[in-house]
Amino acid sequence: MASEPSITPKQILADMSQDVIGQDQALQDMSVAIFKHLIEHSSRNVLMIGNSGTGKTTIMRSVERFFSQTEGFEKYSTIIRINANLVADLASSGKQTNIVMDRLAHQAANILGEKADLETMQTYVSHGIVCVDEVDKIRSVVGGEPNVKGIVAQDSLLTLMENENVQVELPYFEAGSWHSLKTTINTEHVLFVAGGAFEELYDLVYNRVTKKSGSDKFWRLEPRADGSLDRRFIFNLALYMTQEDMFQYGMTPQFLSRFDSVVMLTDLSAPDLTRIFRNTQGAIWPASVDYFKHAGITLTITEEATFLIADLAARKNRLGARALREVFGTIVKRLEFDPYATGLVREQEGQQLLEITKEVVEASLPPG
Numbered sequence: 190m191a192s193e194p195s196i197t198p199k200q201i202l203a204d205m206s207q208d209v210i211g212q213d214q215a216l217q218d219m220s221v222a223i224f225k226h227l228i229e230h231s232s233r234n235v236l237m238i239g240n241s242g243t244g245k246t247t248i249m250r251s252v253e254r255f256f257s258q259t260e261g262f263e264k265y266s267t268i269i270r271i272n273a274n275l276v277a278d279l280a281s282s283g284k285q286t287n288i289v290m291d292r293l294a295h296q297a298a299n300i301l302g303e304k305a306d307l308e309t310m311q312t313y314v315s316h317g318i319v320c321v322d323e324v325d326k327i328r329s330v331v332g333g334e335p336n337v338k339g340i341v342a343q344d345s346l347l348t349l350m351e352n353e354n355v356q357v358e359l360p361y362f363e364a365g366s367w368h369s370l371k372t373t374i375n376t377e378h379v380l381f382v383a384g385g386a387f388e389e390l391y392d393l394v395y396n397r398v399t400k401k402s403g404s405d406k407f408w409r410l411e412p413r414a415d416g417s418l419d420r421r422f423i424f425n426l427a428l429y430m431t432q433e434d435m436f437q438y439g440m441t442p443q444f445l446s447r448f449d450s451v452v453m454l455t456d457l458s459a460p461d462l463t464r465i466f467r468n469t470q471g472a473i474w475p476a477s478v479d480y481f482k483h484a485g486i487t488l489t490i491t492e493e494a495t496f497l498i499a500d501l502a503a504r505k506n507r508l509g510a511r512a513l514r515e516v517f518g519t520i521v522k523r524l525e526f527d528p529y530a531t532g533l534v535r536e537q538e539g540q541q542l543l544e545i546t547k548e549v550v551e552a553s554l555p556p557g
Contacts, residue, residue, distance in 0.1 A: 194227040195261060204259070208251035210469060211461030212244050218452045219248055219382075223255070226265060226318070226380040232449040234350060236324070237384035238426070239454025240391070242509020245384035249320045252382070256318075267297045267317035273327045273383070277342035289349060290357045290374060293317040298360045307361040311374065314357065318380045321346065325385030328439025336439065343444040350447040352377040383448070388507070390438045391426055398429045411503075414459040414496035421504070427453035457510060459503040463495060465510050466502075466517070473517055486528055486541045493547040501554075520545065520553040 201220040209216055215237065225233035237245050249270060256266040269292045279288060297313035298305050327342040329335065349355065357374045360367055410418040430453075435445055457465070467474050474490065481488040498516050505512035524543065528534050534543045 198224045205251045210464050211457045215452045215454050229378050234381045234448045235450045236448040237452045238387050240507050240509050241386045242511035243454040264312050265316050267313045269296050270320040272322045273324045277327050277338045280341040280345040281338040290355050294359050303362050305362040310361045315374050316378045321383040324383040325387040330439035347444050349376050394430050394434050414463045414499035456506040459499045462499040462502050486543050488543050490545040494545045494550050497550050
């Protein structure tokens with residue numbers, strides 16, 4: 190058992206909240222999972238379910254940043270991300286699926302550099318974090334028929350999550366040069382975080398629930414970006430999903446049993462999307478401002494226009510934050526090619542200004 194870490198789940202949550210917007214419960218669950226990882230608790234693996242663009246990848250990146258910037262937890266800092274489809278392809282072709290552990294070893298060597306002696310390498314690899322993207326793509330059933338590739342991939346990952354002894358080709362640095370040794374690594378203390386959109390699961394659960402009770406109860410008032418209320422249809426998957434739904438979707442009971450926490454990401458509200466549009470790392474708006482700066486133009490946007498963009502994106506709830514790019518893209522793409530030809534650029538105090546107003550947004554919308 191590891192010694193008690195000098196940090197709490199609450200402090201981990203505060204750190205990760207810098208990166209992720211609108212997923213308070215998911216971040217709380219992830220903070221507990223990270224804390225359990227630090228104390229080497231046996232119950233920690235996490236399965237994240239959420240629509241595209243709700244923040245699964247952002248949460249994984251936040252975990253990476255937490256470990257790269259927080260001192261004292263170096264042996265837990267080896268983190269890799271791998272696509273479930275890659276695991277499926279390797280497993281179905283009969284190749285060894287040690288790619289997961291091999292990648293952990295490669296990442297540990299990158300982190301340690303010339304400090305990568307054999308013992309330290311073993312420690313870093315055996316306490317790593319494996320983030321599996323698009324885990325929903327390795328379902329065991331597709332179209333009512335068995336999906337052999339998905340079954341084999343789930344079994345392959347399941348093996349790694351069962352405290353398995355795995356033979357790993359371990360690089361290490363000794364006497365001024367790199368060497369390699371095949372050695373046994375036990376996966377008992379490796380944290381697995383899997384995520385997927387599970388898009389058909391939403392429809393599966395929705396159809397099951399509304400078949401009995403209808404859909405009227407799912408209309409409710411939701412905040413617009415400006416704080417006013419809008420009547421929208423909201424179906425919260427987390428309130429109605431059962432283990433049986435996951436089995437029917439195609440995740441095997443054995444595979445699901447290895448995840449101690451199922452984290453449901455919620456759809457992003459218009460106020461959340463407003464913050465994501467303006468303020469997050471890699472936000473769309475600052476990037477667009479920078480683009481026009483290279484053309485000698487100062488780009489601005491009114492608050493009304495910002496709110497309208499966020500409201501339009503919020504209606505595309507199955508796209509999450511990606512809806513911002515779709516909505517804003519329809520507005521800005523006609524401005525980027527030849528902004529002066531639009532008639533929107535004006536000169537003021539020696540500066541070339543282009544302002545996106547509510548009217549500019551509305552003019553970019555498709556008819557109807």
